[in-house]
Amino acid sequence: MKIDKILVPTDFSEAAEKAFDYALFLAETHTAEVTILHVVDQLQGMAQYEILALTPAEIAERLKKSAQQSLQAMVERAKQRVSATQTVREGKTWDVICQAAADEHADMIVMASQGRTGLAHALIGSVAESVVRHANCPVLVVREQK
Numbered sequence: 001m002k003i004d005k006i007l008v009p010t011d012f013s014e015a016a017e018k019a020f021d022y023a024l025f026l027a028e029t030h031t032a033e034v035t036i037l038h039v040v041d042q043l044q045g046m047a048q049y050e051i052l053a054l055t056p057a058e059i060a061e062r063l064k065k066s067a068q069q070s071l072q073a074m075v076e077r078a079k080q081r082v083s084a085t086q087t088v089r090e091g092k093t094w095d096v097i098c099q100a101a102a103d104e105h106a107d108m109i110v111m112a113s114q115g116r117t118g119l120a121h122a123l124i125g126s127v128a129e130s131v132v133r134h135a136n137c138p139v140l141v142v143r144e145q146k
Contacts, residue, residue, distance in 0.1 A: 003030040007106035009037045009097045009131075012070050015112035019142040020074065023110035026140075027082040034084045035104050036074050038067040039096045064088050094130035102136055109139045 008023040010016040020036070027034045040063045071086035078084035087104075089096045101109050113128040128141045 001107075003027075003032045003107045005033050005035065005104060005106050005108075007035050007037055007097070007101045007104055007109045009039065009093075009100075009109065009111045010071075010074070011038070011112075012067075013112065013114070015114055015142070015144040018144070019110050019112040019140075020078075022140065022142050024078055024081055026108070026110065027078075032082065032107070034078055034082055035100075035106070036071055036078070036084065036086045037097065037100050038071055038086075038088050039093045040064055040067060040088060040090045041093060060090055064090075094127045094134065097127070097131050098134045098136070106137050108137055109135055111139065111141060113141045113143050 003026065006023050006027050008020055010020060023034055026032065040060055067088045068086070071088065075084045075086045087100065089100060097109065097111070100106075109131060111128055111131065113126065128139075132139045132141065
Protein backbone atom coordinates (compact mmCIF):
# COMPACT_ATOMS: atom_id res chain seq x y z
CA MET A 1 0.00 0.00 0.00
CA LYS A 2 1.33 3.42 -0.98
CA ILE A 3 0.55 6.43 1.20
CA ASP A 4 0.91 9.66 -0.79
CA LYS A 5 -1.47 11.98 1.04
CA ILE A 6 -2.46 12.17 4.70
CA LEU A 7 -5.35 14.28 5.99
CA VAL A 8 -4.85 15.58 9.54
CA PRO A 9 -7.97 17.12 11.11
CA THR A 10 -7.21 19.35 14.08
CA ASP A 11 -9.13 21.22 16.74
CA PHE A 12 -5.83 22.60 18.09
CA SER A 13 -6.12 20.53 21.28
CA GLU A 14 -3.27 18.72 22.98
CA ALA A 15 -4.65 15.41 21.69
CA ALA A 16 -4.74 16.78 18.13
CA GLU A 17 -1.12 17.86 18.53
CA LYS A 18 -0.15 14.26 19.30
CA ALA A 19 -2.02 13.06 16.20
CA PHE A 20 -0.21 15.72 14.15
CA ASP A 21 3.14 14.34 15.35
CA TYR A 22 2.09 10.82 14.29
CA ALA A 23 1.00 12.16 10.89
CA LEU A 24 4.34 13.90 10.35
CA PHE A 25 6.21 10.71 11.23
CA LEU A 26 4.11 8.68 8.78
CA ALA A 27 4.47 11.34 6.09
CA GLU A 28 8.25 11.31 6.47
CA THR A 29 8.36 7.53 6.41
CA HIS A 30 6.22 7.31 3.25
CA THR A 31 7.36 10.56 1.59
CA ALA A 32 3.73 11.67 1.74
CA GLU A 33 2.09 15.08 1.64
CA VAL A 34 0.09 16.32 4.64
CA THR A 35 -3.10 18.38 4.47
CA ILE A 36 -4.06 19.92 7.81
CA LEU A 37 -7.80 20.52 8.16
CA HIS A 38 -9.80 22.53 10.66
CA VAL A 39 -13.58 22.36 10.63
CA VAL A 40 -15.43 25.46 11.78
CA ASP A 41 -18.44 24.72 13.91
CA GLN A 42 -19.99 28.14 14.43
CA LEU A 43 -20.77 27.67 18.11
CA GLN A 44 -17.35 26.41 19.17
CA GLY A 45 -14.61 28.84 20.04
CA MET A 46 -16.78 31.90 20.69
CA ALA A 47 -17.75 33.50 23.98
CA GLN A 48 -21.50 33.47 24.70
CA TYR A 49 -21.84 37.25 24.50
CA GLU A 50 -20.18 37.26 21.06
CA ILE A 51 -22.61 34.66 19.75
CA LEU A 52 -25.52 36.88 20.75
CA ALA A 53 -24.04 39.99 19.11
CA LEU A 54 -22.90 38.54 15.77
CA THR A 55 -24.60 36.99 12.78
CA PRO A 56 -23.77 33.36 11.94
CA ALA A 57 -21.75 34.56 8.92
CA GLU A 58 -19.71 36.93 11.11
CA ILE A 59 -19.06 34.16 13.64
CA ALA A 60 -17.92 31.78 10.91
CA GLU A 61 -15.62 34.41 9.40
CA ARG A 62 -13.95 35.16 12.74
CA LEU A 63 -13.47 31.49 13.47
CA LYS A 64 -12.01 30.90 9.99
CA LYS A 65 -9.49 33.73 10.39
CA SER A 66 -8.40 32.46 13.78
CA ALA A 67 -8.08 28.89 12.48
CA GLN A 68 -6.09 29.98 9.43
CA GLN A 69 -3.51 31.68 11.65
CA SER A 70 -3.15 28.59 13.84
CA LEU A 71 -2.99 26.31 10.80
CA GLN A 72 -0.30 28.45 9.20
CA ALA A 73 1.95 27.86 12.20
CA MET A 74 1.36 24.11 11.91
CA VAL A 75 2.10 24.16 8.17
CA GLU A 76 5.36 26.02 8.74
CA ARG A 77 6.39 23.43 11.30
CA ALA A 78 5.39 20.55 9.02
CA LYS A 79 7.23 22.01 6.01
CA GLN A 80 10.51 21.55 7.85
CA ARG A 81 9.93 17.80 7.37
CA VAL A 82 7.34 17.20 4.59
CA SER A 83 5.17 18.90 1.99
CA ALA A 84 2.14 20.43 3.73
CA THR A 85 -0.99 22.46 3.00
CA GLN A 86 -3.90 23.73 5.05
CA THR A 87 -7.64 24.06 4.61
CA VAL A 88 -10.54 25.39 6.66
CA ARG A 89 -14.08 24.18 6.02
CA GLU A 90 -17.46 24.65 7.67
CA GLY A 91 -20.06 22.09 8.67
CA LYS A 92 -20.69 19.02 10.77
CA THR A 93 -17.21 17.95 11.79
CA TRP A 94 -17.20 14.23 11.00
CA ASP A 95 -19.01 14.72 7.70
CA VAL A 96 -16.64 17.50 6.59
CA ILE A 97 -13.59 15.38 7.50
CA CYS A 98 -14.88 12.47 5.40
CA GLN A 99 -15.72 14.77 2.48
CA ALA A 100 -12.32 16.48 2.68
CA ALA A 101 -10.59 13.09 2.61
CA ALA A 102 -12.51 12.20 -0.55
CA ASP A 103 -11.93 15.62 -2.17
CA GLU A 104 -8.20 15.55 -1.37
CA HIS A 105 -7.81 11.90 -2.42
CA ALA A 106 -6.32 11.16 0.99
CA ASP A 107 -4.82 7.73 1.45
CA MET A 108 -5.17 7.99 5.22
CA ILE A 109 -6.69 10.17 7.94
CA VAL A 110 -4.72 10.64 11.16
CA MET A 111 -6.78 12.22 13.92
CA ALA A 112 -7.16 12.46 17.66
CA SER A 113 -9.83 11.07 19.90
CA GLN A 114 -10.76 13.10 22.94
CA GLY A 115 -11.65 9.88 24.77
CA ARG A 116 -15.13 10.89 25.93
CA THR A 117 -17.01 8.11 27.68
CA GLY A 118 -20.32 7.62 29.39
CA LEU A 119 -22.86 10.42 29.25
CA ALA A 120 -20.59 12.86 27.37
CA HIS A 121 -20.11 10.27 24.61
CA ALA A 122 -23.83 9.48 24.50
CA LEU A 123 -24.84 13.14 24.28
CA ILE A 124 -22.07 14.53 22.09
CA GLY A 125 -21.04 11.42 20.18
CA SER A 126 -17.59 10.75 18.90
CA VAL A 127 -16.25 12.55 15.87
CA ALA A 128 -13.49 9.97 15.53
CA GLU A 129 -15.97 7.09 15.69
CA SER A 130 -18.14 8.64 12.98
CA VAL A 131 -15.11 9.27 10.76
CA VAL A 132 -13.96 5.65 11.19
CA ARG A 133 -17.44 4.45 10.21
CA HIS A 134 -17.87 6.71 7.16
CA ALA A 135 -14.43 7.54 5.72
CA ASN A 136 -13.46 6.07 2.36
CA CYS A 137 -9.85 5.50 3.50
CA PRO A 138 -8.07 4.07 6.56
CA VAL A 139 -8.23 6.14 9.74
CA LEU A 140 -5.56 6.14 12.44
CA VAL A 141 -7.06 7.36 15.70
CA VAL A 142 -4.55 8.61 18.25
CA ARG A 143 -6.04 8.32 21.71
CA GLU A 144 -5.26 10.77 24.45
CA GLN A 145 -3.09 8.92 26.95
CA LYS A 146 -4.18 9.07 30.56
